[in-house]
Amino acid sequence: MLIAPETPVRDIAVAIPSTIPALERLGIDYCCGGQHTLAEACANRNIALTPAIEELEQYQQQEGTPAEMHWIHAPLKELTEYIVQKHHAYTRRQLALIDDLMAKVEKRHGADHLELFHLGKVVAVFAAELRHHTECEEANLFPYIAALGTGCLPELPAPAKGSLTMPVTRMMTDHDQTGDELRTLRALTKNYTPPTAACASWRGLYRAMEELEADLHRHIHLENNILFVRALEQAREQSTASDPA
Ligand SMILES: [Fe+2]
Ligand SMILES: [Fe+2]
Incomplete structure (x- = not known):
């Protein structure tokens, strides 16, 4: 190429x-x-x-x-399972670790570094949205995508009316928001650079946040650029094939 x-x-x-x-x-x-x-x-x-x-x-x-390379051709069901087992599971584990470290760092250093309370609030909103987003994908969208081509599609929640475009667009809008929030977190933490005298928990917090950021880039890339593109293509082909001439 x-x-x-x-x-x-x-x-x-x-x-x-x-x-x-x-x-x-x-x-x-x-x-x-x-x-x-x-x-x-x-x-x-x-x-x-x-x-x-x-x-x-x-x-x-x-x-x-x-x-x-496998994901360009693998069955979509396999790709949804991979994303859930690898990236969603990692996101949940990492968010739990970040929650713990954030609470510890706020408690130990918040009095001298009031900016940590603002960071804690931003992290809490980010974590809640991310947990909700992964739950939505697992409850509704991924089972539908996994069933494409089986002739036995589950119902998509209203108001999707059997169209994949709306829920996919909604998830992609969430991804854009996640991207914005990651940029905000990067700015608030000065590119995840702890102060020179920061304790091990503070350093661990920034390391955990930066690791989650890198994993989210790959996770969202798999969804936006491969899973959703292939699923929309397959849904379009199916509806063209079933359309009476
Ligand atoms: Fe996801
Ligand atoms: Fe997603």
Whole structure:
């Protein structure tokens, strides 16, 4: 695949998953903002285009791992199960850890660092929304996507009226919001840099938040750029095939 200035970033991440660590390092948004071209993404980040292309080409030499390439063709049911078992389970574990560490750090250092209480509130809202979002995907959308092509589709909750477009759009809007919140958290924590004298819990809190951010990028990329795109395509093909001529 040719990596050109006009290539949409999500196409690079889907076709050459070995470039994802480079996209992460460059701070290029390939999950929520994946529709932007590489030139636009570099301009948004204020980074030079040519060195970015060269770095991506170096990562392109390494082959994408079979696990990542697999999802372009694997049954959608398998992909929904993978996302739930790997990314949703990790998100829940990591949010529980972040809750504990946040409470500890607020209690020990809040009196001297009042900004920690504001961070704690932002983290609490972010965590509640993320838990609700993963529950919605597991309760409604993923079972529907997993059943596409089986001839036995479950009901989608109102007002979707049997159309996949509305719930997918809703989940993608949530993803955009998650992306905004991650940027806010990054700004509030100065790119997850604890103060020099920070205790182990404070350092652990920032490390846990940064790890969750990296996992969410891959998680949302799998949903926005692969799962939802393939599911909408399959639903469209099915409705065309069942339409009387
Ligand atoms: Fe998800
Ligand atoms: Fe999601």
